[in-house]
Amino acid sequence: VLTHGFVVDGLGRKMSKSLGNVISPQDTIKDYGADILRLWVASCDYNEDIRISREILSRLAEAYRKIRNTARFILSNLFDFNPDKDKASYNDLRKIDKWILWRLEWLLDFVDNAYKNFEFYKAYKGIYDFCNEELSMYYLDMIKGRLYTYAANSSERRQAQTTIFEILNYLVRIIAPLLVFTSEEIWQNMPREKKDSSVPSVHLLDWPRRNPTFGQDNTPIEKNIDSQLSTIIKLISDVAKALEEKRSQGIIGSSFDAKINVLTKDEIRYKYLESLKGDLCEIFKVSQVEIKKADNLDSNLTRAIEFTDIVIEVLKADGVKCVRCWNYSQSVGHNKNHPLICDNCLKAIGGKK
Secondary structure, three states: OOOOOOEEOOOOOEOOOOOOOOOOHHHHHHHHOHHHHHHHHHHOOOOOOEEOOHHHHHHHHHHHHHHHHHHHHHHHOOOOOOHHHHOOOHHHOOHHHHHHHHHHHHHHHHHHHHHHOOOHHHHHHHHHHHHHHHHHHHHHHHOHHHHHHOOOOOHHHHHHHHHHHHHHHHHHHHOOOOOHHHHHHHHHHOOOOHHHOOOOOHHHOOOOOOOOOOOOOOOOHHHOHHHHHHHHHHHHHHHHHHHHHHHHOOOOOOHHHEEEEEEEOOHHHHHHHHHOHHHHHHHHOOOEEEEEEOOOOOOOOEEOOOOOOEEEEEEEOOOEEOOOOOOEEOOOOOOOOOOOOOHHHHHHOOOOO
């Protein structure tokens, strides 16, 4: 038996016809849908009085749209993906793919414990934060280039599709207790593995099992993917700040107009950053990244908040802007038949480099 406090309005007053602050569940379902009403119940900490108002419901509707739109974006990029044929192996995934799958395993553990302890508000908050931050703010924005501009059957695009399929395959199951209709709608429209193809409803699926590979259970903490990328993930906000400064000065528009120089005076840090150089353009969403060793760090450049030995320099990117992928490249104009696109795009459309 789960008990809770009184249901009160947004100001903490009890519901009363004379005050005119009564909110009918039927009206809420009519205006917002049944899933919003369920989300309101789940988002409340029942150890205290439970508040409801039009403003609270409106905020929850925004949170719901974030979760729903995250699923919509993933679905729209899986239209040609068959998980039984197109899945890339884990070892072939990029580091940022492995990082988001590691975060996915963390989310599963967190939500699983929240449900078991009847802390539904924690489960809701964990799912919302994952969709809003790790996915929308970071990962999904990073991989748009692979999803939109690489050849349909390219290994790079299939790696990104494999990752977002795994994410959705977890999400659709862990949101099902909260958003029963939305999760069902997702399940009916997402690609499925053969073992799940005959399951008629999301509510008949098994709960996700922990994947020790995604969670890197057999990898020492100091060597797992989170440790490998923790510095880079923390640098994203520093890079964004540096880009915004140049944007306000009119030097760049889109982040793809930029070339980033990451300067450090620490030899160990330099080797670490240089080892990840191939991943940084996608992670920082810029056309070019260079790692440089410098004995003196220019105080006028953007200094990393958490790393006193790193500064960020933003320059106009080298080369010409590719009209197809929007990245700047020295290779644009080299092909007479396709003079406006870069070598990567030329390969994607079936031309020769």
